[in-house]
Amino acid sequence: MRPPSRPPIPPILRIANGTFYRHHPSSASSQPNPPFFNDLNFEIPTRTTESPRHWCIVGPSLSGKTTFLQALRGQHISVPPGARSWPYLSTDQVPDRLRTPSRAIRYVGFDGEQVGGLSGPATSAYLAARYESLREDTDFSLRDFLLGNTVLNPLQSPAQVEHELPPGLLDRVVSDLRLGPLLDLPVAFLSNGQGRRARIARALLRTPEVLLLDEPFMGLDPPTVASLSGLLRSMAERAAPRLVLTARPQDPIPEWITHLIYLRSDCQVGSMGEKDVVMEGLRKYVTGVWKGTLAEDETLPVRALAEMGKALTTEGVVGEALGEGGSGQGHTAEEVTEAPDLPGRQAEGEPLVEMDGVQVRYGDKIALGNWTEETPWGPKTGLVWTVRRGERWGCFGPNGSGKTTLVSLLCSDHPQTYSLPIRLFGRSRLPEPGSGQRLPLTYWDIQRRIGHSSPEVHQHMPTYLSVRQVLENAWADTFKGVPKLDDDARAKVEATLRWFAPELNPNHLHQEKVAGNDSTESLRWADDHLFGRLSFSAQRVALFLRAVIKNPDVVVLDEAFGGMDEKVRDKCMLFLVRGEAKTYDAAGKVVDSEVAEKAEVRVGGLSPDQALVCISHLKEEMPDCVREWICLPEANEGLPARFGRFDGPLRTDERRWRELWKM
Template sequence: MRWGSCGVARRSLHATAIQYYSTPAPVIKIENAAFYRRYPGVNDSPGTNPPLLEGVNFTLPGNDGRDPSQSWSVISPSSVARTTFLQILAGQHICIPPQARSYPYLSTISQSPQHAIKYVGFDAERGSNVGGTSVRGAYLSARYESRREETDFCVQDYLTGHTELNALERDDSAVDSRTFDEVTRQLNLRSLLQMPVANLSNGQTRRARIAKALIAKPEVLLLDGPFMGLDPNTLQTMAEVLRQIAERQQPRLIMSLRPEDGVPEWVSHLVVLDEHLRVVGQGPRQVLLDGDAEAINKAEVHRILNAAEHAHGAATQVQVSRDGFERNSPPLAPGEALVEMRGVRVAYGDKVVLGDWQQSVTGGEKPGLWWSLRRGQRCAILGPNGSGKTTMLSLITSDHPQTYSLPIKLFGRSRLPDPGQPGISLFDIQRRMGHSSPEVHAFFPKGLTVRRVLESAWADAPLSKPKLNDEAKQRVDACLRWFARELNPADSEPTIAERLEAAKSDEGARELRAQIISSNADLNWASRHTFREAKFSNQRLLLFLRALVSQPDLVILDEALSGIDEAIRDKALLFLSHGEKVSRIVDNVAQPSMLARIGATVVDGLSPQQALLVISHSKEDVPGCIREWICLPEPGEGREPRTGVLPGPLELNPGAWGEIWGR
């Protein structure tokens, strides 16, 4: 009996072992964990070290080839929420209790999360903190120069890790050639391998960064906002590439999405977070969409997952855009020309990057780009990635060296002197332009205080001393007060703007405002907090306001609101056109602010004397005041640009987006 019992016990143990080993261990497992930016201690003052996320549960299962694979996406209106969740999966941030986050499968193959999980972000800050996967030039105009520097690494060097300045020998054995060939083919990088990384377009840079991560053969690939900043055609290509990666499960793919991105059909599971970094829903996609999941905030899940549909479907019901424009809003009358391009053609040797076409101009067909921008105009420059938008913009800002030699006039003057007229200097141009872009974000000095960031709009360079008069100081104060909730989120007290809106009478609001202005104590935080300490969305907002605050002749917004939180974006767009005059949109009506009611506005939005130039691939980021547009052709096609005029805000004329892109 004893031996029989022992045999049964052995068979039972063997069966249990088979069951255990046949069930793949989870790749990532998080059980009821809280995460902090720094370790919580007893000496922490209340509210100084709140948890980033609490009660987190998440499991990324292994795959033994028999069970259907899971493809996860993290979706939230908040860029901070999306990024924080992916960083947690990658092993960042303090986990309490420490054992609540584990990587069972990685332990079985003796790999650390730092090597087996690759995080790739697509904005100025996150992209530079992921272990050398950032593609960044030495300075802002370097990408437009024909001269190659020692640090101008080509795409192949970047992908294979050969970026040492004094590397005497190349060791290609560290990169598997078969993997390299497969990845570069899959991401359509073969023709770009010898191009300097600083010359890549936004879409090309994105593909190169994903390729670098894939060549390292990670177990998990975390992509933070892979669809941001891509034109509709490139977006479709990228979506197909990611679908193939997700289906192969080599590596396992988890990506973050904005609600307006939509959720690709091949995504099977979702994590839904709200603006307050709370997980409100998690699980199979269809279960969440049907509202059948348990233990979640169904209303919040429904609101977030249907945000894009509401935005698109609202055109039949909403009569006023989110920034206060009616469906049919005629453009302003154009004034004098601020930018004139008469036959512009930019080439590097035999390669033409802008103006490789014949354009219909009064009097017949003429070569190159013929285009102008006048006071009062609100124009969008659109086109596929690599079509020359950035080159065109660099000519306008005079970052491009060829601005000197091409037929371009800025504010009525050329860069080089004309007979009887001096050339316009770079400092003259900078004083008359306000410019915000991801590139400006990447190179902006991080040590400046929040106040100095805005004041630098009156300086020759961000680090030089600004020249401020009383009006300039008032405009800075007005911007800081209007966006105090966004720029100083740690303060839970009502902002001055909120207190004014809650005033019971106009006279009470006037008295309160007079008390505030006399001391300015409510803005002390702006002289303490630095640009570096601000969250990504707040940094983008600051640079957006910096482009507006000095009321320049030309405001340039190049993907200026890309990746910021939806609520902040909508408030920024409303401020762009109406300043402090309009507080919000309620029931298709633009609500006048208390400041407007008492005649105390300082910033009134864009004036008819200003021009606005916008570059964006996301129609949600296009301001409602945009009326003119130019769409550059695909590179190498030789077709002339298409132009047009919008009858009103793009948000309320959704068919116009397809017309712009020729779809």
């Protein structure tokens, strides 16, 4: 007699013909409430099988990648209500603490809210606080952050009781994510890449059943991406925890991913299934549209698919994008910049930033400048670097090499700018001998002449500001200050909001077009929508515009294009160089805009009097006008920074990229 078979273990998550809404469809609301992911069928199994499923959700900006992850955790309204369930969480095999989806299914995102969460319960009012030597009570160490010890007054406000960690888990997670040397540092000192690994580690220490990673590779250097991908692969193969990732179309997909979901621009599933099957279907679609045998679906734009298809392997990024070898695959570098150098650029502009042997120390730790450089005046310890008017710099280096510290010095956010040999706009931060009555530059003087977008700015930008207020904040002294606006500034804000309404207005696709050009009516959305409620991509667009809108002497873009898809990124890059004067036609070619033809351009692009400093780990996110470059060495390597000049745009030439990274 055969023993009775064991009943199958139910899946962790089951969605059967579910449709989702932000608000209940029968509720009265002034905001559009379209359905998304209509009739969705999706499961996350409890255990690995002979044919495991490792999912990655891909889609352009505003396609709903984060919304999809939120739906998996129980957010948003499911219709019918029973279409979404978590059967396994109701069994006696699950610890009590994991019986709710929000605990069993952990989300790790990298938007402004998540960045703020890394620094503890309070965020400082200004960026310089990150680098102060005097620590505040809220400056918890990385060890405290990982263990959840981030409550100031536990007697008055008890901390959420965390479960006892399994033996060896903390050591293993810290070792796997290479966080050991950082455990006693304040989390505010962590670089972008280190902070990302810290958030993943904290989620893993909660031993969830499922870990949702929202664009985990964004903003990381190539070696770190390869290392993190290998770590995630081992987790996926052990199903400890089960992983669901998201990615943009231009991001290489880890080779261990087995299944894909491609989202359309209207928050609906365009294709779902095995990776190879989905990729082949999308390839046929792109080829058919370019050959004219298929009509392009406006919710499935070919340009968003052009860079998709490359794989992330242990050997690096390999494979061919869907757009390679075809036509109409997006904007070329020449189309974006229209010339190798901007018209009227000075051969030798006035120095705006001068660093003459800069070395940043925190006690015995050297964060930047741990080397000696040869100069025409002899050896010099620390970084020697000059940024002049008209120059377009790219700043590179591995995570932890000091790029964020360098930007903080350039923007005068770092307190050590007072004591280091740094001159900004021809003047020191301290009184100079023989300067007569001329006072040194103040922090506010410098901020008025620099436009800055970075993950740190994203962290500090108040989420309660409206979209309009974020752009107007370019004329304020602080993030929460009152902007000093004149008629020209107001006109620039209005023009920029109209230009980027499709990217900034969450309801752009669902609202009726407002007749005429009445600013009060057509731009009311900019006052109604708050920065904190925008998608991550829209937040990045708003911060980019805040950095460039007032045409400052120096524009600093630190990972400013991260989170944008190819179409939005290219629009921002064209706006950076040409302002409102140029736009793209239906064929993707750069043409004169309507406002240029009417001689009504309010916001221009970079001028020969401005300097640009751009930081990114992706060549596709480096503006084509960048020519000068600096590459910082690995931390404490002892080698000096390398300098050079590109002979053309970086993002269209793999050879330049490999030479830069010595690959």
